[in-house]
Amino acid sequence: METAHAAYVLLFLFAVSLLRLRRRGASAAKSRASTAHCPHPSPVLGNTLEFVRNRRRFFDWYADQLRAPASPATPRATASAAPRPSSSATGSSPPTAGLQRKVASYAFSSRSLRRFSDDVLQVHLQRRLLPFLDAAAAGGAAVDLQDALRRFAFDAICHVAFGVESSALVDRRHEALFAAFDAALEISFRRALTPSTWVLRLTKLLDVGKSRRLREAVDVIDDYAMSVVESKEARRRNGLEDGDADLLSRFTAAMDEEDAGELGAMFPTPEAKRQLLRDVVVSFVLAGKDTTSSALTWFFWLLAANPRCERRAHEEAASRGGGDGDGRGMHYLHAAITEAMRLYPPVPFNGRVAVADDVLPSGAAVRAGWYANYSAYAMGRMETLWGKDCMEFVPERWLGAGGEFVPVDAARYPVFHAGPRVCLGKEMAYVQMKTVAAAVLRRYRLDVVAPAVSMEAPPAYEMTATMKMKGGLWVRLKRREESAD
Numbered sequence: 001m002e003t004a005h006a007a008y009v010l011l012f013l014f015a016v017s018l019l020r021l022r023r024r025g026a027s028a029a030k031s032r033a034s035t036a037h038c039p040h041p042s043p044v045l046g047n048t049l050e051f052v053r054n055r056r057r058f059f060d061w062y063a064d065q066l067r068a069p070a071s072p073a074t075p076r077a078t079a080s081a082a083p084r085p086s087s088s089a090t091g092s093s094p095p096t097a098g099l100q101r102k103v104a105s106y107a108f109s110s111r112s113l114r115r116f117s118d119d120v121l122q123v124h125l126q127r128r129l130l131p132f133l134d135a136a137a138a139g140g141a142a143v144d145l146q147d148a149l150r151r152f153a154f155d156a157i158c159h160v161a162f163g164v165e166s167s168a169l170v171d172r173r174h175e176a177l178f179a180a181f182d183a184a185l186e187i188s189f190r191r192a193l194t195p196s197t198w199v200l201r202l203t204k205l206l207d208v209g210k211s212r213r214l215r216e217a218v219d220v221i222d223d224y225a226m227s228v229v230e231s232k233e234a235r236r237r238n239g240l241e242d243g244d245a246d247l248l249s250r251f252t253a254a255m256d257e258e259d260a261g262e263l264g265a266m267f268p269t270p271e272a273k274r275q276l277l278r279d280v281v282v283s284f285v286l287a288g289k290d291t292t293s294s295a296l297t298w299f300f301w302l303l304a305a306n307p308r309c310e311r312r313a314h315e316e317a318a319s320r321g322g323g324d325g326d327g328r329g330m331h332y333l334h335a336a337i338t339e340a341m342r343l344y345p346p347v348p349f350n351g352r353v354a355v356a357d358d359v360l361p362s363g364a365a366v367r368a369g370w371y372a373n374y375s376a377y378a379m380g381r382m383e384t385l386w387g388k389d390c391m392e393f394v395p396e397r398w399l400g401a402g403g404e405f406v407p408v409d410a411a412r413y414p415v416f417h418a419g420p421r422v423c424l425g426k427e428m429a430y431v432q433m434k435t436v437a438a439a440v441l442r443r444y445r446l447d448v449v450a451p452a453v454s455m456e457a458p459p460a461y462e463m464t465a466t467m468k469m470k471g472g473l474w475v476r477l478k479r480r481e482e483s484a485d
Contacts, residue, residue, distance in 0.1 A: 112245040114427075120156055183213055229281075255277070333437055339394065340393070354370050448473065
């Protein structure tokens, strides 16, 4: 699989290199205007060999390029680690994007949704995650904490999104749905990095290989989501809907209010509205499925690699009492999680497609149709942004003189994006991460079995849309005496 993927990428880069040679003379003047670094050690192969050499550490290689001095270039894409937002390169969104954002903002601003989300979190924490970890601690066997956190987060986000209690962690009744989301994300991410070729088009036509796997995964997801949408619609028709606070119910209520407006005009039939509701809610499951679990996985590994920070985080969690509360007001814990996401952002890079020629604030030229990417992973490792200790785990950099958490500008720390597209679930994500982290720290001592615990030799990561730790985070848990029943 990896060989085929590398072959597609090599073919694409080789074709781009040939195209670059043809255009070299015509675009020389434009190239001199650019201040972007472009790694082209070979005039024929471009950066193909360097890409292959660094394919297992792509995000670090990406960061290396962004640290390199500026040079004239004729790229097909531009990437940035400069903390200056710009509207000169924007994403081309479908006509419904703004309206969907409006509907989503309405739902996320609801107090009932926040209360419902907090209740769901406690249900899955107390009934699923902690009993699972208790059993692992009692048995003494190593457990993959990353996998447990991923399944816990999936159950919680599905409950919040659909209002239906799923189970991928304990009895694994929804294993097929969990696996379908994994497969769809993995294949889609690989395709985003792979040029479209006749081989890909043929597999789609014949419905074989990864094309078939993707179709089957999407069918599982769509069928489940649509069944929930239709079930809730039937309950509403029969007068059984009682103002549920889940995302699907909130979106449905918001769409009802928009029925006579622009959104209603775009989706005039009941079937069209059902499909929109299905797609919007599924997109939020995709956004929340692996992001918080990724952040917590790296957070626990970083604490293990920095015992001083682990002691301070535990002391703060323990000082909040014996219950497993929501973690609000824990400034050091908030700082430690934020610092973990600086070094290992759940979404390491993101980008848009330029709709017109322009120049970024850094001076880099951007042409229409180019990809304009930014790397949150690289930005978190820039000495110009974070100082000489940028590669160290220092939660104190986020604390003020009184020990209070002090945020920075979102353009410098774009983990939750910035501006009009800032993540709507940011507050919900922090509450979940702090609640889980506080409960685990208060209850257990974690002995990391694998990977090795060393800031000088950090774990490898998977090349996926979210920054998963390769091979998982294997730990042995021991109940703390003060938390024992």
